Amino acid sequence: xxxxxxxxxNKAALYCSLMLxxxxxxxVIAQPSSSRGFRGRGIYGDWQVKVEFGERQxxxxxxxxxxxxxxxxxxxxxxxxVNELKDVKFEENKLSFVQVVRFGDNEFTQNFTGTVEDGxxxxxxxxxxxxxxLEGQRSPRMxxxxxxxxxxxxxxxxxxxxxxxxxxxxxxxxxxxxxSQWGEHEITDLQYERGNLTFKRKSKFQERQxxxSFxxxxxxxxxxxxxxxxxxxxxxxxxxxxxxxxxxxxxxxxESERGPRKQRLRINPDMSxxxxxxxxxxxxxxxxxxxFKYVRSFGDxxxxxxxxxxxxxxxxxxELTTSxxxxxxxxxxxxxxxxxxxxx
Numbered sequence: 001x002x003x004x005x006x007x008x009x010n011k012a013a014l015y016c017s018l019m020l021x022x023x024x025x026x027x028v029i030a031q032p033s034s035s036r037g038f039r040g041r042g043i044y045g046d047w048q049v050k051v052e053f054g055e056r057q058x059x060x061x062x063x064x065x066x067x068x069x070x071x072x073x074x075x076x077x078x079x080x081x082v083n084e085l086k087d088v089k090f091e092e093n094k095l096s097f098v099q100v101v102r103f104g105d106n107e108f109t110q111n112f113t114g115t116v117e118d119g120x121x122x123x124x125x126x127x128x129x130x131x132x133x134l135e136g137q138r139s140p141r142m143x144x145x146x147x148x149x150x151x152x153x154x155x156x157x158x159x160x161x162x163x164x165x166x167x168x169x170x171x172x173x174x175x176x177x178x179x180s181q182w183g184e185h186e187i188t189d190l191q192y193e194r195g196n197l198t199f200k201r202k203s204k205f206q207e208r209q210x211x212x213s214f215x216x217x218x219x220x221x222x223x224x225x226x227x228x229x230x231x232x233x234x235x236x237x238x239x240x241x242x243x244x245x246x247x248x249x250x251x252x253x254x255e256s257e258r259g260p261r262k263q264r265l266r267i268n269p270d271m272s273x274x275x276x277x278x279x280x281x282x283x284x285x286x287x288x289x290x291x292f293k294y295v296r297s298f299g300d301x302x303x304x305x306x307x308x309x310x311x312x313x314x315x316x317x318x319e320l321t322t323s324x325x326x327x328x329x330x331x332x333x334x335x336x337x338x339x340x341x342x343x344x
Contacts (some may be wrong), residue, residue, distance in 0.1 A: 043090050044065060046061055046062070046063045047064070047121055048061060048137055049061070050136060051132050053132060061075075061076070061077040062075070062077075062136065063075045064090075071088075072090055075264075077276055077277055079276045079278055080276070081262050081263050085098065085099050086098040086099070095113075095123065096111070110126065112124070112134065119137055121135065121136040142268045142269055143168055143174060144192070144218055144222070145166050145190075146168050146174070147222075148163055148166075148242040148243075148270075149241055151164055153238070154236075163242075164177070164178055164179075167270070174190045183203050184203070184204045185204075186201065187199050188202070197216050197224065200212070201214065213228070214237070216239075222244035223241075224240065248267060248334065249267075249334040251264060251334060252329055253331070254328075255329075263276050278296065280294055285311070288310050291307060292306070305320060305322050306321050307329065308321075309329065314332060316331035316332075
């Protein structure tokens, strides 16, 4: 049964590899967030793109940045891994690049020419196999306020620890929930802009009701510092985002028979993630132990992949396990150069 299952997987993987060569694409699931802030950013950041292949439509991620010399660089990110783009050019809304994919001793090249306007990419991918239409839009950005915040403050000599849960809806509007073993609470008017977090809170303790407000700032290291104001006065409060050491972008090296394969893991503030272009609903962090899993379908077959590893400072090590075996993974966290805050 195991041999037949592996044969089915190998055939499916080969089929998808050929499709990848033809259109250089793979699956991406949109990250939840507001789409504000794309104007004035050029092509910098991630783009969700779709490529037509016959009657099928495949999806992938294009990620653009600049190197130290100020030149544009790019990556095509998919379930299969990360491929570096060549000759990335962007001028007067015109975008072009070249991608080279290697399979063993074979090399395949495809060229893109298109336009970028109003947060959308349109154009044509061309190769000796023909042309394919590409369309996409800028990936939404998740607010830094989203996630589970552990907040501590003092009432007299007693230290109180609560959890503030912040979520964003499809339109990017923020909602909050105050979780505490003391009383019942309702969060309203939750706002986050340019590093500043504010909200109002109504609390009920048996028959007593009280209103308060919070004003604070979120640091680059996902720490929260602010003040709770009520009829009882002002109380300093401090907090931290649960899972903060994992949040961000990780460059992964995955062992394979043909040498290390590059992949990207992007973890959001709410601990959802994109492994390549595959959505991970939740990354688990228990102390220094990290784990996640996902399931992909090939035809009528489903194949599960799981990861278990350890986090040490800005390094992630562990193993990916599938029905075909286990592969070692090493990851390094990407440290972004400081950019002017956009409030997202």
